[in-house]
């Protein structure tokens with residue numbers, strides 16, 4: 302693990318551990334989140350993301366370890382920093398029997414905001430999230446995307462300097478997900494320190510400055526996105542789609558071009574990787590010599606996915622399928 | 630100061646969202662009316678028995694009105710996770726639980742006055758010592774609300790809370806001297822009567838309404854306050870232990 306360079310991070314967690322009977326949900330986590338940073342917590346189902354948020358926000362009690370938020374010791378006294386924190390849980394948990402507007406006003410009141418201020422803020426956020434039309438409708442009747450947006454609005458109603466977002470875009474459609482990501486970026490730009498959990502790698506890559514990969518309650522890698530991408534940045538990759546089957550083709554190509562690695566990406570796609578430039582001409586000719594035809598050749602952008610797979614060995618397709626829904 | 634904004638908001642939200650809902654208001658009305666009617670008719674002694682029965686009917690109305698409410702305002706919210714919002718709010722847990730219970734306490738007091746208002750039409754209430762009855766009603770409401778809270782934080786499903794509260798309240802009807810004196814209980818049940826808060830509440834009510842009681846009112850009040858404190862503290866500890874795990 303790398304040394305954290307900010308001498309006075311906003312959130313500092315040391316050796317945090319949480320066990321539920323036989324499961325160790327969080328296993329000796331240490332990390333820090335700096336002032337104004339957008340920190341990503343990326344991991345598959347059951348990695349311990351939600352548990353970590355619960356521990357940091359005072360909804361769960363750690364078995365051991367230290368939590369400091371804004372200089373306050375929170376492992377023993379979880380109330381110490383709660384006024385600085387906004388939380389958007391993974392499930393929308395507002396009051397079904399209250400309207401959207403009343404829900405927001407109520408949440409504002411929990412943080413001691415006065416009536417005039419909370420009404421103004423509630424109207425403002427309903428507008429930001431495009432929910433003015435549904436302001437007086439009961440939360441129970443909202444669609445999933447609307448619920449999610451209102452839950453995010455409720456999490457930021459008191460303008461918290463620190464925001465915890467638990468999988469904010471899981472299970473909603475592409476347009477809403479994009480809108481929410483835009484909002485997160487705006488909050489970040491405005492100076493909010495954000496702790497974001499997600500299992501969408503692209504989302505983490507696009508939004509976050511620093512990312513921790515979490516597997517089975519442990520951080521397996523933590524670094525800035527730029528640094529994480531470094532090892533794959535040098536590598537070139539290309540996806541070639543051929544007519545017919547790629548069976549046998551990979552072996553043939555590997556023999557002809559030992560400087561490249563070939564891999565069947567699907568029934569009719571070959572993935573080519575190299576640390577050098579890949580020139581497509583000779584490859585196309587070789588494939589045609591084998592009686593195939595190149596339909597498409599596409600350069601692949603080096604992505605965090607490659608890094609994640611390389612470090613964790615986790616099957617990404619499985620991870621994406623598990624949750625379904627929009628997201629990307 | 631800001632914490633009180635949260636306190637009042639939590640209380641008003643519960644009153645608006647739960648207690649003022651037609652089913653609850655009518656439950657709050659029908660239930661005491663039904664008890665009143667049932668006992669007044671059953672006693673068969675005509676209207677002069679109204680005053681005799683009033684302490685018991687008031688107590689039972691409060692008990693049933695309050696205990697089941699916490700199953701909704703606490704167990705239900707815990708179940709659908711909206712309670713997490715309250716746990717995340719920067720207010721002490723004790724203030725939070727007081728806010729969650731104060732709506733039910735008010736509801737209980739409201740319940741108590743339904744039979745009193747009805748009795749008003751049937752008999753002469755001029756000899757009632759209101760300064761004794763009012764604190765008794767309030768304390769019975771607080772004690773039974775906190776009993777409801779104790780039950781609500783001991784279970785995780787709404788139906789469990791309902792079942793569990795019946796386990797307490799039906800025996801209390803017979804054990805706490807509501808409709809016949811504790812001296813009429815079999816000797817082996819009497820200690821049980823003195824272990825239940827309602828016994829002391831009913832005793833104060835009898836003093837205020839009928840001018841007769843088993844124990845001195847001051848002692849009854851102190852014991853009742855003790856029960857309220859103990860139930861609240863145990864419930865708080867349960868919340869700490871079971872919900873912030």
Ligand SMILES: Nc1ncnc2c1ncn2[C@@H]1O[C@H](COP(=O)(O)OP(=O)(O)OP(=O)(O)O)[C@@H](O)[C@H]1O
Pocket residue numbers: 321324325326344345346347348349350351352353391500
């Ligand atoms: N209250 C609990 N009681 C028992 N086990 C729990 C509890 N909460 C979490 N766990 C276990 O801890 C582990 C981590 O769960 P957690 O919900 O933190 O994962 P996650 O990373 O948020 O997963 P997901 O992506 O599915 O939301 C899981 O194995 C889970 O079963």
Ligand SMILES: [Mg+2]
Pocket residue numbers: 350351352391467
């Ligand atoms: Mg989770």
